[in-house]
Amino acid sequence: MTDTVLSVRGISKSFGGIQAVRDVSFDVQKGEVLGLIGPNGSGKSTLFNCVLGQLRPDSGQVTINDHKVANMRASHLNKLGVGRTFQQLSVFPQMSVLDNIILAGQEHKGSMASRLFGPSDAGLTRAADQMIAFFRLEHLRDEMAGSLSYGQQKLVDAAMAFMAGPSLVLLDEPAGGVNLTMLGSLKDRLETYNREHGTTFVVIEHNMEFVMSLCTRIIVLAEGEIIAEGAPEEIRANQQVIDAYLGG
Amino acid sequence: MTRKHVHIAFAVIALALLIFVPLGQKNYILYVLTSWLMFSIAAMGLNLTLGYAGQISLAQASFMGIGAYVTALITLAGYHWVFGWLAAMGLTFVIGLLLGYPALRVQHHFLAFVTLAFNTIVFLVLRNEDWLTGGNHGLVGMPRPDFFGISTGRNLQFYYFVLVLFVISAGVFFWIVNSPWGRAFKALRENPVRAESLGVDTRRITLLAFAIGSAFGGGAGAIMSPLVQFIEPGSFALIHSLKILLMVVVGGAGFFYGPMLGAAVVILLPEVLRFTDGYYLMIYAALVIVLMVYSPSGLIGIGQKLMQQIRPRQEVRKDMAKGAQL
Numbered sequence A: 001m002t003d004t005v006l007s008v009r010g011i012s013k014s015f016g017g018i019q020a021v022r023d024v025s026f027d028v029q030k031g032e033v034l035g036l037i038g039p040n041g042s043g044k045s046t047l048f049n050c051v052l053g054q055l056r057p058d059s060g061q062v063t064i065n066d067h068k069v070a071n072m073r074a075s076h077l078n079k080l081g082v083g084r085t086f087q088q089l090s091v092f093p094q095m096s097v098l099d100n101i102i103l104a105g106q107e108h109k110g111s112m113a114s115r116l117f118g119p120s121d122a123g124l125t126r127a128a129d130q131m132i133a134f135f136r137l138e139h140l141r142d143e144m145a146g147s148l149s150y151g152q153q154k155l156v157d158a159a160m161a162f163m164a165g166p167s168l169v170l171l172d173e174p175a176g177g178v179n180l181t182m183l184g185s186l187k188d189r190l191e192t193y194n195r196e197h198g199t200t201f202v203v204i205e206h207n208m209e210f211v212m213s214l215c216t217r218i219i220v221l222a223e224g225e226i227i228a229e230g231a232p233e234e235i236r237a238n239q240q241v242i243d244a245y246l247g248g
Numbered sequence B: 001m002t003r004k005h006v007h008i009a010f011a012v013i014a015l016a017l018l019i020f021v022p023l024g025q026k027n028y029i030l031y032v033l034t035s036w037l038m039f040s041i042a043a044m045g046l047n048l049t050l051g052y053a054g055q056i057s058l059a060q061a062s063f064m065g066i067g068a069y070v071t072a073l074i075t076l077a078g079y080h081w082v083f084g085w086l087a088a089m090g091l092t093f094v095i096g097l098l099l100g101y102p103a104l105r106v107q108h109h110f111l112a113f114v115t116l117a118f119n120t121i122v123f124l125v126l127r128n129e130d131w132l133t134g135g136n137h138g139l140v141g142m143p144r145p146d147f148f149g150i151s152t153g154r155n156l157q158f159y160y161f162v163l164v165l166f167v168i169s170a171g172v173f174f175w176i177v178n179s180p181w182g183r184a185f186k187a188l189r190e191n192p193v194r195a196e197s198l199g200v201d202t203r204r205i206t207l208l209a210f211a212i213g214s215a216f217g218g219g220a221g222a223i224m225s226p227l228v229q230f231i232e233p234g235s236f237a238l239i240h241s242l243k244i245l246l247m248v249v250v251g252g253a254g255f256f257y258g259p260m261l262g263a264a265v266v267i268l269l270p271e272v273l274r275f276t277d278g279y280y281l282m283i284y285a286a287l288v289i290v291l292m293v294y295s296p297s298g299l300i301g302i303g304q305k306l307m308q309q310i311r312p313r314q315e316v317r318k319d320m321a322k323g324a325q326l
């Protein structure tokens, strides 16, 4: 048993002529909150999608909880304890908040048959209500997810990633488009969740303040390559990073 | 009274009407009512595939056809109707599953064309394989079944027999769409990529949406054989798949009562408009266009809009987003 939850080795990916990710390697330890930052188009989302088996890297290998994830389907990966969000808002708009959250947990309960013949909430109403309360969405529980404000939908989206009790959660720009008050609360919830459950996080984020205060370690990507890695203070002081952001 | 109570009360009243309204009616009315129940079952199936799971299918009439012919062949060979019914549902389940495979690769209008082509193939097989299907002449003389010595031969008796099947089908449908499977079907419709990332096996759920929806079509077909006692390929041509699609869309895709309401409208409206002579198709088409423009979620959608105007919901202050600011 190692404490390495996620291991990325030599991942490269290009689209036609564009080399989106170039020979990227890093490890993430249990309980860590790793930030992945970099200018627009630096390959963060592409790297995420390679890690999650959504895209097939040109070379390299990804191991999650000692499983090689090459060619693994997203639903399978999720069952191995990996939760994620997408850069685009991804809730189920015509389903209630409660149903969104229950859906995010139900496939981890019982078998296909037991999900047809068992209770309609798969026995998850209590757990879902707890998750809804954790993200302070109680008053919106029975509303259609699509009728919520953007920031509230972002919270529902994040809550879904946690519903199955994952050991590793990857969040792609969770704070994107979220207003300032909501941002503070989102950070607080993520920190609390990490503290209470020891869940490992990898967070892509554009908002520097958000990443600096949330993450324990930061990796900086520019043009598909890692240009810096370290604690938030080190990154803040790194001249190369400042150049990449201001110059890029 | 909770919403649940309202739903139960509504179902009980509707069922009472379905039991008492046909008493003393003429054969023609009984026939129209029975075929409404039958088409409601077929439309229920398409509602699952299209309305809940979001997979377009233009082949529901072909599944009715397969069900009708299988039942006809089995009952004409002297076996009880129940065996025909089970075989019809089983076979259409399997064929529906196979038809679901293209849906794993193509979506939307491409899928519409695939299913449309399938309907055409079934039609051609029914027409050309004379040795099995009787070709253009079809099959005649299918008996109406007896159950424990009770005949369904008379039209009123047959109506009640179909009503029982309708209630069973609606019960099964209700169970499925309210189970975790139903939630997975909706998730597939709303955002398949997100659903997959949350552990939903979207391939399997897509195939099941087709298989179950098709089996309802097969079940409806098994009713058609003894109902009209004469089946021919033309009854299952593409136009009839479009008719079933219309039932689902007019009633309200993705709503439990949608296809039943839609089937009533699609079957009854032409009868009501008959006095307008040659114009009824045009009036009918115009009404459908107006409906779709005004309410894409069908008649049920209109009902919901009206309800909301009468009794505005207590809106949470979404714009202020106060409560969710942590």
Ligand SMILES: Nc1ncnc2c1ncn2[C@@H]1O[C@H](COP(=O)(O)OP(=O)(O)O)[C@@H](O)[C@H]1O
Binding pocket: A015, A018, A019, A020, A038, A039, A040, A041, A042, A043, A044, A045, A046, A047
């Ligand atoms: N599916 C794709 N097809 C072609 N090019 C892509 C695709 N996805 C990303 N890219 C390109 O790869 C580069 C990295 O994109 P992305 O990973 O989205 O960056 P980030 O998330 O850091 O903003 C960009 O130049 C982008 O245009």
Ligand SMILES: [Mg+2]
Binding pocket: A044, A045, A046, A087
């Ligand atoms: Mg991105």
